[in-house]
Amino acid sequence: MKVEKRKKTIKTIRIDVDKCIGCMACEVICSAFHATPKYSSNNPARSRIRVIRDPIADIFVPVYAGEYAVAECAGRDKYTIDGKEYDECAFCRASCPSRDLFKEPDSGLPLKCDMCESDPPQEKPLCVQWCLNEALIYEVREEEAEEDGKIEDLETGLESLANKYGLNKIMDIVTRMSVSKKG
Amino acid sequence: MRYAETGFNLEIDLTRRSIERVATDPVDTELYLGGLGTSAKILWDRVPPEVEPFSPENLLIFSTGLLCGTPAPGCNRTIVSTISPQTRLMAFSMMGGFWAPELKHAGYDKVILRGRSPGLVYLWINNDKVEIRDAAHLKGKGAIETEELIRRELNEPKAQVAAIGLAGENRVYFASIEQGRSSASRGGIGAVMGDKGVKAIAVRGKGDINMARPEEFMELCNGVLKYIKLREDNPIPGVMPILAGLGSPQEMKVHDEKWHTENFMWGNSRTRRKDFWNEEIEKNWRATLENARIRLISCYNCPMKCAATLSVPGFPTYMMKCFSKLTYTMAAYSDLDFGLKIAQMATDYGVDAFSTPQVMAFALELLEAGILTGKDFPDIPADSEGRFFWLLDRIVRREGIGDVLANGTYWAARQIGNGAEEFAHNNIKKHEQLPxxxxxxxxxxxxxxxxxxxxxITQIEGQFPQAPFLTMEEREEFVKDWVQVPDEKFKQYLLDWEPRGEKSMPFYPTVEMCCDIVDWQERMHYIDDALGMCSGLSSFPLKPPYHIHNYPKFISSGAGIEMDEARLTQAAKRYRTLVRAINISRGMRRADEKPPENHWKKRFPELEKELLDTYYKFKGWNDDGIPTKESLHELGLDYVSEEFLRRGILSDSDNGSAEGTSVTRQETKVEDPHHEG
Incomplete structure (x- = not known):
């Protein structure tokens, strides 16, 4: 099979913790933008970006909501960077049982950053627009992806699984997974 | 549904340990807006002039402003009001930081404290759950330290805590309330908090704040951010750097202190050192600040960086902003290194950085003059820095001479006597002023x-340039995009204002123009204080992003209250007059309304009289500074004039003449110092 290199667009926010002044404007505007109707209320507790903020320890880390985690992770390490001690959680994007970040305050449902996807599209995510100190920089870049090659790998992998468990079992699991994703 | 505000106050009786959530009247919001305005109304209604500052009947009100916690950039002020132990008038000191928005999200517009707790307590406001908790273990702890201890104890790193230090606990008349990078320092409100037995108020809130017309409100917010950026990129030419930008004076950023050190006074507001600044000092002070400064930081939802975290070897990290940088340095004739060190202790003790250095310099002057003696200062070190540390410690503990000094220069001088009054020379209404x-x-x-x-002064000045521009080109350049003026006539005042000659000070701007200018400047501060807006983005700097033309739109689209410039002006005038009414009922009169005798060398008594006469009339006050029945009626404050009549402050036949009111003055003037210890 021919391996084709394809381009994909990656949208990211570069976070410069040295430039963060801890104002939490990102939290304010994020929660306002995602309110229904739009901007009708604001509440940092609903924000999909939170600033881990401890001024006396000089810790200012804006962190974005990522995937939902069912359980908290086992070992939570401490990082010392330039003499400052950070919890691993300070860099973790998970909406997780160990903390009250990235959950709707009333329902407890997890929140996730969507880069302010909207119609018409925003030029930049709102948190970036409101960060006048440029601690948050929006970046769009193209990356080469070897997706066809990956599919080839997948086929090899599946074949070996089918040999081990039988093809029917694999198909059952795939069906169940696709139903639960839809549901 | 209430917009921008929550519509609820928290009423806490510390004597009975009762906590109530009380709905407020939306009509009061329309009339008095919120923040300072509605707090003044509560003080007028519930704290009659007979109530002593240190009485369980005095109220201590922590208030958010009407727009606090909304996305309006920089709208984060906590307005604290009470009756001041030092001035014995209404105090309404404020702080930025993060506390007010947190309280709104917790579901309250104000926390109203009454009564007195028998033991030291702190309050924990966690959304719907409010507790009065024992604080015996926090007794004597520093304000900053207390904030950290409470957050840890509650396991709530996001709780916002306002706390007092030792000075507040010991009811020092210039004790502050500290909150991280901010403090409400003026008027001794920390002493009232200490008198009530409240060490701190911790708040955590997770509720929504609603906007009435969201799209419109956001457009205004985005306009403000855009304008802030524009002003950042284009400092105003022809004025001192400190006046060229937005925010409070950027003292944590600048190194050139020639202007402050050579124009402001050293010691007990005594000595001007015109040739003080030189390259070597600049080099040393720059190194001191750069070594100490960890990061420039902001308040809630504000892009400005007016404060900094500082760490000086041997002292815990703390936060500072504005002119506290130099007040201790200059009072002690010392250097910046000393200033940053003692300010750390002073912040943790919780004292005002304007009054405290002057009180200490005053004490040392009295020692030098022989009015106080070595016996009053046992074992005081010989060096100036050591003496200041020694005095600070005695004052916040109220030990020995510190117990007298803790009442501020005015009351201390009266207690010391023997000519000490002459040394308490920099006060207005018993309150220490800028040196x-x-x-x-x-x-x-x-x-x-x-x-x-x-x-x-910093809480009334702003908007209008402090001095005329030298050339017409500069003036024309300045007025070209001066959108903030409430009326085009202000541009003409500035265009015609000359540094010398016929149209120069003190006779130009004319008396009438001065009234207009002062009224405008004051009005903007009062609007800020009701909305919770930082004056650094509004009433204080030249050409701010918030002004009389966009404020009504913010209020109507944010809070859903129909508002235009005339109604907003009228509302500000209403609660501004109410603040005066509270002070008038407490005995304040024309005789109290004067700058320190020696503030200017060259005085013009006739002009000054004319200025005050005209301004009082302009404001609707009689010759003694008392709001007249007619002007009170116009503002819907008939309840004030009824009270004034009942108390004999105004009489039915009062025509506003000076003779008529001077009798009233003698009858109602409260002069006796009241020391409770």
């Missing part, structure tokens, strides 16, 4: 110093 002594009377500043109800 500034100038040559010739400035009529605009004369009116602001005399009549400013907050008794603090």
């Amino acid at each position: 500034l002594k100038l040559s010739m009377l400035n009529p605009i500043y004369f009116l602001m110093y005399a009549t400013g109800e907050k008794i603090n």
Whole structure:
């Protein structure tokens, strides 16, 4: 099979913790933008970006909501960077049982950053627009992806699984997974 | 549904340990807006002039502003109001930071404290759950330390805590309330908190704040951010750097202190050192600040960086902003290194950085003059720095002479006697002022110093340039995009204002123009204080992003209250007059409305009289500074004039003549110092 290199667009926010002044404007505007109707209320507790903020320890880390985690992770390490001690959680994007970040305050449902996807599209995510100190920089870049090659790998992998468990079992699991994703 | 505000106050009786959530009347919001406005109404209604500052009947109100916690950039002020132990008038000191928005999200517009707790407590406001908790273990702890201890104890790193230090616990008349990078320092409100037995108030809130017309409100917010950026990129030319930008004076950023050190006074507001600044000092002070400064930081939802975290070897990390940088340095004739060190201790003890250094310099002057003696200062070190540390410690503990000094220069001088009064020379209405002594009377500043109800020049000045531009080109350039003026006439005032000659100070701007200018400057501060807006983005700097033309739109689209410039002006005038009414009922009169005698070398008594006469009339006050029945009626404050009549402050036949009111003055003036210890 021919391996084709394809381009994909990656949208990211570069976070410069040295430039963060801890104002939490990102939290304010994020929660306002995602309110229904739009901007009708604001509440940092609903924000999909939170600033881990401890001024006396000089810790200012804006962190974005990522995937939902069912359980908290086992070992939570401490990082010392330039003499400052950070919890691993300070860099973790998970909406997780160990903390009250990235959950709707009333329902407890997890929140996730969507880069302010909207119609018409925003030029930049709102948190970036409101960060006048440029601690948050929006970046769009193209990356080469070897997706066809990956599919080839997948086929090899599946074949070996089918040999081990039988093809029917694999198909059952795939069906169940696709139903639960839809549901 | 209530917009921008929550519609609920938290009423806490510390004597009975009762906590109530009380719905407020939306009509009061329309009339008095919120923040300072509605707090003044509560004080008028519930704290009659007979109530002593240190009485369980006195209220201590922590208030958010009407727009606090909304996305309006920089709208984060906590307005604390009570009756001041030092001035015995209404105090309404404020702080930025993060506390007010948190309280709104917790579901309250104000926390109203009454009564007195028998033991030291702290309050924990966690959304719907409010507790009065024992604080015996926090007794004597520093304010900053207390904040950290409470957050840890509650396991709530996001809780916002306002706390007092030792000074507040010991009811020092210039004790502050500290909150991270901010403090409400003026008027001794920390002493009232200590008297109530409240060490701290911790808040955590997770509720929504609603906007009435969201799209419109956001467009206004985005306009403000855009304008802030524009002003950041284009400092105003032709004025001192400190006046060229937005925010509070950027003291944590600048290294060139020539202007402050050579124009403000050293010691007990005594000595001007005109040739102080030189390259070597600049080099040393720059190194001191750069070594100490960890990061420039902001308040809630504000892009400005007015404060900094500082760490000086041997002292815990703390936060500072503005002119506290130099007040201790200059009072002690010392250097910046000393200033940053003692300010750390002073912040943790919780004292005002304007009054405290002057009180200490005053004490040392009395020692030098032989009015106080070595016996009053047992074992005091010989060096100036050591003496200041020694004094600070005695004052916040109220030990020995510190117990007298803890009442501020006015009351201390009266207690010490023997000519000490002459040394308490820099007060207005018993309150220490900026250490500034100038040559010739400035009529605009004369009116602001005399009549400013907050008794603090920085809280009434702003908007209008402090001095005329030298050339017509500069003036034309300045007025070209001066959208903030409430009326085009202000541009003409500035265009015609000359540094010398016929149209120069003190006779130009004319008396009438001075009234207009002061009224405008004051109005903007009062609007900020009701909305919770930082004056650094509004009333204080030149050409701010918030002004009389966009404020009504913010209020109507944010809070859903129909508002235009005339109604907003009227509302501000209403609660501004109510603040004056509270002070008038407590005995304040024309005789109290004067800058320090030596503030200017060259005075113009006739002009000053004319200024005050005209301004009082302009404001609707009689010759003694008392709001007249007619003007009170116009503002819907008939309840005030009824009370004034009942108390004999106004009489039915009162026509506003000076003779008529001077009798009243003698009858109602409260002069006796009240020391409770």
